[in-house]
Amino acid sequence: MVYISATLDIWHHIHSLMPLKNAARAACVSQSFLSSWRCHSNLILSRESFGLEGEKETARDFRRKIDHILRNHSGTGVRKLSLRLVPNYNAKDRDYINKWLEKAVTPGIEELTLSLPINNKCKYEFLCTVLSNGRGDSLRCLYLTNCSFHPMALLGCLRSLTKLELFMVRIPGDELCCLLSSSSALEWLSLTYCSKVNCLKIPCHLQRLRHVKVEDCSKLRVIENKAPNLSSFQFKGGLKVQVKLGKALQVKSLYMSSTVFGCNTRAELASSIPSREMVNSPMVSSKLTDLKSMIICLGEMSFCLSFDCQSIVSILGASLTLETFISHVSDELMQHALVFGDPSRSWMLDTSGGVVSPLNKSLIKLACHVLRAWLT
Structure with missing residues (x-):
């Protein structure tokens, strides 16, 4: 037996x-x-997994296939549920989604993905009750796309959550902060196009948090981190966002990119990105000793002529353990820089004073300072 x-x-x-x-x-x-x-543990429900093609037949066939699968499923043993709706999803599908979640999300589930088409204007609010009453205790990964999310009912229900990814999710900043405060096991946080998040505060008791990625959250104004063991931080957004990494001494990978980069003075830049205080501080060497990777984007931004380009050089000077340096250069910058050497090799800028246009002179100057500091 x-x-x-x-x-x-x-x-x-x-x-x-x-x-x-x-x-x-x-x-x-x-x-x-x-x-x-009947107790299949991995349910990947998508148009691709069903082999469906075409817009008209997909919506009807998609619902029918999922209904058939879940009717024949015992409702137990599901560890991974991925539900990716078809492009022509409509308002009447909301009831179907709730029914499917109620059926498949059971105690023991570890990973949940709900993805609604990003080009679809039908609004859906994630049914938080499916993760209450012990059903979310085992959940480790939660991925949501294009829906509303009000997790106040889940506080204390996601104690095993290690990875949270929200894409185009309408979640208020205060509710997000409350969710983070109650998710002590969190290791990975990703927010992309979350337009209702105006403030991201990461509490100090998130000891396991290692990776944070924040991109294009239009209303975001403050990122304040108190998690002590953060090792990777990636940010893309407006320059008006205040970024405070706190005492994250373990940061080894740092990426920051701004779509709006226009400063008149060094002081304005420092006030817009308070993490620049690390550069101006006497303790700069001790604060950047663990930095391993740096990415700098040059170009596609309008620097004013009075911008103090020298200020960025101290970042490189303080990064004693830096192993990887990546720079992205825009076509605009390349047009005004003197390029020499083998065209197939990595680009180099003439630091002895090539011919540049007055409009982009400070931009080229910045690039030259960065490269000179790096090479020496």
């Missing part, structure tokens, strides 16, 4: 690793696989 049980466990494990379409076919020809299918 022990041998038979072990064999069935092996078959069920093999079945769980199959793509959904292949797993369904296997269930049609094998009694063992049929039994496994």
